[in-house]
Amino acid sequence: MPVPRLQFESISKVFPAVRALNDVSFSVGAGEIHGLLGENGAGKSTLLRILSGVYRPTAGSVLIDGRPVTLNNPVAARAAGVAMIHQELQQVPRLSVAQNMFLGHPLTRGGVFVARREQERRAASALAAIDPSIDPAAPLGSLKVAQRQIVEIARALLDRARIVAMDEPTSSLTPSEFERLAQVIAGLARDGVAVVYVSHKLDEVFGICQRATIMRDGVVVDSVDLAKVSEKAVVAMMVGRELAQEQHRSHASGDVRLSVRGLASAAKVRDVSFGLHRGEVLGIAGLVGSGRTELLRLLAGADRASAGTIEIDGKSVKLSSPREAIAAGIGLVPEERKREGIVPLRSISSNMALASMSVFAPRGVIDHTKLKQVASEKMKRVNLRPFLLDRPIRLFSGGNQQKAIIGRWLAAGTRILLFDEPTRGIDVGAKAEIYHLIEELAAEGHSVVVVSSELPEVIRLADRVLVMRDGAVAAELDRASLSEQAIAAHAIPQTKMQAGQTHAGRSAGPQARQ
Amino acid sequence: MTDIGQDTAARPRADFLHRFSMRDAGTLIGLVVILAVFGALVPGFFAERNLINILQQSSINACLALGMTLVIISGGIDLSVGPTAALSAVISASMLVAGVPFVLAIAAGLAIGLACGLLNGILVAHVGLQPFIVTLGTLSTYRALALIYTGGNPVLGLPPGFRAIFNGSLFGLPMSVIIVAAVALVAWVVLKKTPFGEYLLAVGGNEEAAYIAGVPIARTKIAAYMISGLLAALAAQILIGRLGAAEPILGNLWELDAIAAAAIGGASLMGGKGSVVGTILGAVILGTMRNGLTLMNVQSFYQLLATGLIILAAMLIDRVTRGRG
Numbered sequence: 118m119p120v121p122r123l124q125f126e127s128i129s130k131v132f133p134a135v136r137a138l139n140d141v142s143f144s145v146g147a148g149e150i151h152g153l154l155g156e157n158g159a160g161k162s163t164l165l166r167i168l169s170g171v172y173r174p175t176a177g178s179v180l181i182d183g184r185p186v187t188l189n190n191p192v193a194a195r196a197a198g199v200a201m202i203h204q205e206l207q208q209v210p211r212l213s214v215a216q217n218m219f220l221g222h223p224l225t226r227g228g229v230f231v232a233r234r235e236q237e238r239r240a241a242s243a244l245a246a247i248d249p250s251i252d253p254a255a256p257l258g259s260l261k262v263a264q265r266q267i268v269e270i271a272r273a274l275l276d277r278a279r280i281v282a283m284d285e286p287t288s289s290l291t292p293s294e295f296e297r298l299a300q301v302i303a304g305l306a307r308d309g310v311a312v313v314y315v316s317h318k319l320d321e322v323f324g325i326c327q328r329a330t331i332m333r334d335g336v337v338v339d340s341v342d343l344a345k346v347s348e349k350a351v352v353a354m355m356v357g358r359e360l361a362q363e364q365h366r367s368h369a370s371g372d373v374r375l376s377v378r379g380l381a382s383a384a385k386v387r388d389v390s391f392g393l394h395r396g397e398v399l400g401i402a403g404l405v406g407s408g409r410t411e412l413l414r415l416l417a418g419a420d421r422a423s424a425g426t427i428e429i430d431g432k433s434v435k436l437s438s439p440r441e442a443i444a445a446g447i448g449l450v451p452e453e454r455k456r457e458g459i460v461p462l463r464s465i466s467s468n469m470a471l472a473s474m475s476v477f478a479p480r481g482v483i484d485h486t487k488l489k490q491v492a493s494e495k496m497k498r499v500n501l502r503p504f505l506l507d508r509p510i511r512l513f514s515g516g517n518q519q520k521a522i523i524g525r526w527l528a529a530g531t532r533i534l535l536f537d538e539p540t541r542g543i544d545v546g547a548k549a550e551i552y553h554l555i556e557e558l559a560a561e562g563h564s565v566v567v568v569s570s571e572l573p574e575v576i577r578l579a580d581r582v583l584v585m586r587d588g589a590v591a592a593e594l595d596r597a598s599l600s601e602q603a604i605a606a607h608a609i610p611q612t613k614m615q616a617g618q619t620h621a622g623r624s625a626g627p628q629a630r631q
Numbered sequence: 632m633t634d635i636g637q638d639t640a641a642r643p644r645a646d647f648l649h650r651f652s653m654r655d656a657g658t659l660i661g662l663v664v665i666l667a668v669f670g671a672l673v674p675g676f677f678a679e680r681n682l683i684n685i686l687q688q689s690s691i692n693a694c695l696a697l698g699m700t701l702v703i704i705s706g707g708i709d710l711s712v713g714p715t716a717a718l719s720a721v722i723s724a725s726m727l728v729a730g731v732p733f734v735l736a737i738a739a740g741l742a743i744g745l746a747c748g749l750l751n752g753i754l755v756a757h758v759g760l761q762p763f764i765v766t767l768g769t770l771s772t773y774r775a776l777a778l779i780y781t782g783g784n785p786v787l788g789l790p791p792g793f794r795a796i797f798n799g800s801l802f803g804l805p806m807s808v809i810i811v812a813a814v815a816l817v818a819w820v821v822l823k824k825t826p827f828g829e830y831l832l833a834v835g836g837n838e839e840a841a842y843i844a845g846v847p848i849a850r851t852k853i854a855a856y857m858i859s860g861l862l863a864a865l866a867a868q869i870l871i872g873r874l875g876a877a878e879p880i881l882g883n884l885w886e887l888d889a890i891a892a893a894a895i896g897g898a899s900l901m902g903g904k905g906s907v908v909g910t911i912l913g914a915v916i917l918g919t920m921r922n923g924l925t926l927m928n929v930q931s932f933y934q935l936l937a938t939g940l941i942i943l944a945a946m947l948i949d950r951v952t953r954g955r956g
Contacts, residue, residue: 419843443845457843460836462903463829471833471844474826482824525844 120183122147122311123168123280128177130163136335137163141177143330143340145280150302150312152322152329152343156355156544157514160335161315165282168313169201170194181279200273202283208265210258215240217257218272243271247301263294270301273310281305282313291405299325317544319348331355356546365596367580368559369397373431375447375533375564377416380425385411387588389425393533398555398565400579402572402604408588409568410452413535416566417449418442429533443472448526452537452568454515458522461511465501465521466492468510473529495524499554516547523554534558536567540574552577572601584608654897657948658912661895665916665941669923676923683804689918690811693911694866695885696892697811697818698859700910703893704822705855706835706902707755707762712863712889713882714773715747719864721777724786724877733793737868744864745857747773752853770886777879785878789871797872807869814862819907831855836903891938892917895945916941 121144130138138160145151155161166172168179170188178185181197188194194201208217215237216223224232224239240253248267257265266286273281283302290298302325306312316322322329323343330340331354338354375393380386385408393399401409414420416427418436427434429445436442439449451457460468469492470477477488492506499520501513510518519539526534539555540548555578559565569575575582576599584592584607592607669676695712702709723740727733747769754765799806822828830851833841842848863882871877894900895916896909920941924934 417843438845439843440845440847449843451840451843456837457839460833460840460903462836463832467829467832471829471841471846474829478826481826482820483826483829485824529845 119146121145121180122149122182122309123313124180124183125164126178126180128164128167128174128179130160130167130172131175138167138174139335141332141335141337143337145311145313145328147279147309147311148306149328150306150314150326152326153313153315153332154319154322154329154351154355155332156546157516158334158544159332159355161332162284163335164332165201165284165313165315168194168199168280168282170199195276195278198277198279200276200278200281202266202269202273202281202286208257208268210256212257213237213254214244214251214257214260214268215253217268218243218253218275239275240271243274244268246274247271247304248297261294263290263298266290266298267301270305273305278310280311280313282315284315285317286314295321317542319351323348333357352545365577365580366556367397367596368556368562369394369580370562371395374429375416376428376431378426378428380412380415380427381423382411382415382420383423384420385588386415386422389585389588389590391583391590391593393564393566395564396559396562398559398567398578398580400575400582401566401568401585402570402575402582403585403591403608405570407585407608409585410537411588412585413449413537413566413568416442416533417447417535419449443529443531446530446532447535448472448529448531448533449535450519450522450526450537450539452541454518454522454542459510459518462509464507465496465510465513466506468521469495469524469528472525472531476529491528492524495527496521498527499524500550514544514547516543516550519543519547519551520554523551523558531563533564534566536565536569538569539567540569540571572604575604576601586610652897652906654949655906655908655912658896658909658916658945661945661948662912662916662919665919665923669919669926673923673926676926681922681926683808685915685918685922686808687805688922689914690805690807691866691870692885692888692892692917693914694811694814694862694869695859695889696896696910696914697814697907698862699886699889700893700896700898700905700907701818701822701831701855702762702859703890703898703900704831704835704902704905705852706838707852707855708766708890708900709748709751709856709859710763710766710886711747711751711769711773712859713885714770714777715744715860715863716867716870716882716885717777717877717879718747718773718780719743720867720871720877720881721781721786721879723868724789724871725781727789727793728786733790733796736793740868741861741864744860744862744867746860747863748857748860749853751860752856755856756849756852774879781879783879785876787876789875789877794872794875797869807873810865810869814865815907815911822905822907827851827854832903834902888917891942895942897949913945 124144125141128138128141129136141160141164153161153164163172167174168188170191170193173189179188180186186197188197188199209220212220218240219236224236226232237253244251244253247270248264251260251264251268257268260268270281286298302312302314314322314326326343328340329343329351331338331351333355341351372395373392374395378390380389389412391399401412403409411420415422416436418439418441421437427436434445436445436447455461460471466488470488474483477483489506496504496506501517501520510521513521536555539551543551555565555567567575567578579599580596582594582599582604583590584594584604586608587610594603675681699709699712719740722743723736726736726739751766751769754760755762797806801809822831830841830846833844833846834848834851838848867882870881892913893905893910895913896906896911898905898910917938920937921934924937
């Protein structure tokens with residue numbers, strides 16, 4: 118057996134009070150694409166930080182081509198041939214593609230002037246191998262997210278990286294963009310690069326990786342040959358138990374709670390009409406930019422409608438601000454939790470109470486005893502873990518932040534809950550909890566709208582699905598006619614059908630902003 | 632993940648400690664160290680008279696810094712506090728000289744402060760301009776108005792009865808200290824115990840999220856600037872009461888001392904973070920430095936140097952200890 122390109126040997130990393138990694142060993146061969154799987158907190162990020170020189174291991178060593186290497190800092194890691202491609206790209210949008218590729222170590226003439234032309238020439242030659250359509254002189258900000266990923270990979274090529282580690286590279290890519298990226302990654306592997314590929318999306322990992330290492334609580338559960346295991350088995354290894362396949366159950370009743378007619382906005386939404394019943398979970402599917410998020414924002418009062426009427430319990434309402442929408446009983450659980458959901462420095466209690474402050478301060482001063490009592494009750498209800506109500510919300514995992522936002526609407530007495538990508542960036546175990554919670558809320562009589570790019574999620578949760586295309590409702594599917602194929606068929610414009618068909622079963626496309 | 636939240640229900644002592652945050656404790660330790668150093672170096676530093684002096688000298692800056700703290704927490708900044716104070720001072724003073732009743736003259740001065748803050752707030756919250764630029768613009772504008780109004784001359788000869796209001800003392804403490812202490816108490820209650828306080832922290836901490844959660848963004852920001860303007864005007868009343876005259880150039884560079892006090896006290900210029908207790912301690916630290924160094928006959932150049940170093944040291948300690956507690 119040849120010497121592996123990359124080998125982790127008994128790596129341990131101990132932080133004050135936490136053992137983040139314990140005796141982690143596995144290896145990745147040259148030309149291999151190796152998946153790294155695990156829930157949030159399993160230790161994947163810590164391991165990648167060790168590989169990229171951000172952290173030093175407490176014990177153990179990293180071997181490259183059989184030789185132990187000292188990766189004391191990111192510069193040393195780069196010199197050793199490790200390139201790291203981050204989930205949130207670390208690039209400067211205003212600078213050109215070439216400037217970004219030479220960021221931190223520009224080519225110079227005489228050590229003083231930046232050799233711009235030469236940078237662009239070399240950038241072009243690196244890009245030519247993978248995506249010649251990218252202009253090295255163009256400002257990076259003008260590129261799509263997928264192209265920016267490719268620029269990062271080209272940068273790795275420039276550095277002659279022998280190991281490329283990718284952290285959730287596809288979290289905001291469309292299926293066709295993913296396809297392109299997958300080809301580029303396969304190309305890297307053909308050139309003998311060892312690729313470590315971290316993703317939450319199991320189908321992708323199964324699609325492009327040969328082997329995968331599954332981590333849980335800082336230890337390696339197993340390294341497996343992906344051709345020989347099932348997705349279900351891998352999930353069980355990640356979570357540490359079998360996740361039950363739940364059956365869908367409907368709680369919808371006859372009463373129409375929300376009735377939308379002819380709703381439109383200047384931005385994206387065209388003539389949308391639908392009704393939402395008491396206890397119903399309405400799914401909204403569609404491609405990127407089909408107007409799903411924009412529709413939810415109209416209903417949440419975050420954006421203004423240009424036409425149409427909205428009725429709640431038969432009474433016409435005007436929703437020109439989130440405040441008005443909340444008063445009418447509507448609450449939005451936004452897609453981008455960090456940007457639109459949480460106030461990071463504030464406690465769980467404060468974040469929960471934000472939408473219903475006036476309830477807690479009937480005479481102008483906040484009744485903290487009452488607030489604490491309600492927070493305790495709602496957070497038990499959503500199963501917050503750890504149960505620390507005074508702790509700043511930024512210290513909680515994505516799943517628990519999401520639970521606190523749901524608790525916010527429960528405390529505000531919201532009857533219509535709008536979820537935009539409810540499980541984006543949330544790990545498998547917490548995902549199941551969020552699903553349960555949504556179902557329980559419906560059973561209690563809440564009306565729920567779920568926008569999701571993950572078709573299995575929509576199918577798992579929704580009593581009925583609206584498929585959006587180009588800002589309008591293209592189809593309404595009830596449970597009987599609900600399938601991934603049916604959704605995809607309506608979501609994809611007819612002309613693109615041919616090209617899109619190969620991805621129909623996978624996803625209708627994650628949604629990218631801007 | 633460990634479950635250590637079993638006993639969140641009743642912990643009054645821990646709750647008290649929680650309210651008096653680690654950051655405020657740090658500022659207090661800083662103050663104690665500075666007091667100890669001056670106590671050792673300057674004979675008579677701890678005399679009651681001198682300590683009261685320090686409080687009195689800190690009171691005007693503390694008053695401004697409290698308003699500044701609220702604005703900074705909301706994610707903004709108010710550079711116009713000095714000129715706001717000057718405008719309020721010259722208008723109150725000219726009314727007083729013209730024989731207008733004290734209450735009316737003071738009320739008019741405070742109303743000027745509110746109006747200056749209202750304009751700042753509207754430009755920031757409704758027009759959407761950047762707070763730094765807005766208040767830089769109104770800094771010049773308000774100063775110019777004060778100069779134009781007075782023709783550049785000081786307003787002299789304020790009635791003794793008006794001066795007595797702010798120069799008296801209560802329980803052995805100067806009126807100015809009592810007034811600012813009362814303001815600080817109100818500010819503390821506002822920040823810790825009212826929806827407005829929560830809204831300030833939320834708007835400064837994450838405006839987009841606050842908006843989605845139904846927080847009245849514009850109203851909250853405008854209120855913060857109006858409070859800042861009001862407190863600048865209050866500081867102006869205290870000052871002209873003490874001096875017996877109002878100069879249109881009064882309050883020059885006040886904004887910098889106020890920002891310094893807030894920053895030493897733990898306010899983050901990124902917004903979403905700040906403390907009333909910390910700001911008061913910050914203002915007292917700056918006042919103590921000035922008092923102590925003056926008593927030591929240190930040249931004003933070196934006083935400036937010391938103030939600068941204190942601010943930088945506070946920020947460094949902040950940086951090093953962040954992420955804990």
